[in-house]
Amino acid sequence: MPDTNLTNRVYNVLFLCTGNSARSIMAESILNKDGAGRFRAFSAGSHPKSAVNPFALKVLESFDYPTDGLRSKSWDEFGKPDAPVMDFVFTVCDNAAGETCPVWPGHPMTAHWGIEDPAAVEGADIEKEAAFVTAFRYLRNRISAFSSLPIESLDRTALGTKLREIGRSEGATSLRPDLV
Template identity: 35%
Template sequence: MFPHSAPREVLFICSSNADRSIMAEAILRASGAGYINAHSAGLRPTGTVNSLALRELGRRGYPTDGLSSKPLSIFLSGQGQSIDHVIFLCRKAASAQTWEWSATQKVAIWDIPEPSVAQGSDQDIQAAFAYTCDAVERAIRGFCEECLLDQGIGTQAALSASMKAGQEDTVRLGTSPSINETKALTAGASA
């Protein structure tokens, strides 16, 4: 997928590390297998992964083994130095940060809706998880495309050809924040 010497390390951060960041980790692991190592963490992790997030991922065919809710602190030690991309999945988590990332780390904000706050019938709540998973898939598609562009091989045809077999039907194109858009969001948030 991404022809470079070392896999890129991506860390997804949200408040609880129970659904959005877990979805992002699972989807990027499947999409970038061997070329991108995806991780997730929370500012105040619940310690458990939301079963509805796991169900939605499973329904779409994403592997869920090894997913767990973890604190951000494990990535702020030595392991955090190897992270290439830090992606916040909500502005709340991004604004709550009190640490400095390395100048070589790319930081982005995607502002994905939190499905666990949805109210209504079981069908309404499942629809919220599906909507969030759609949003994460679109954002990851944009992220992968941007990674290909960074390497000078990014075209829609190259991206489509590079996606893991069987993922083309799962990952949907749409309007989602690309790395360039999130750089602008990050700059705007710090202004």
């Protein structure tokens, strides 16, 4: 008989970015919907913006992903004693990957899944929205690969290798080797 503690386990996942207004917010929404109750996603930033980028919300809504309750917040919220213990922490921007992150309780698995910042795109609204759609697609592909991993049957080394491979998939930014 399978161990129901493993097969019914819900994993906590934190997506980090500097501003927590675009990529990490979209990743949180995508995993919460597509993770089918197997994952509980959160997002935070080292220097959070005052609000979620409106293009992030527009793109999420256009693909029928939830936006209720999404807010830009500091990663300090997840270092407090009453915060949920994370199983996985993924940086989705190169700046956050290069910063000194807090020490997360529980020693979560970490990986860098950097993609270009859609909020940095300048030009007409249609160009900005297209950048957000591209970022959304890259994030959804990574999250799909992650959520299909047989987490329970992989040892920590193999799982770490798989997480890093996901981070190098299509759309990956070129990060300094010492940060990967």
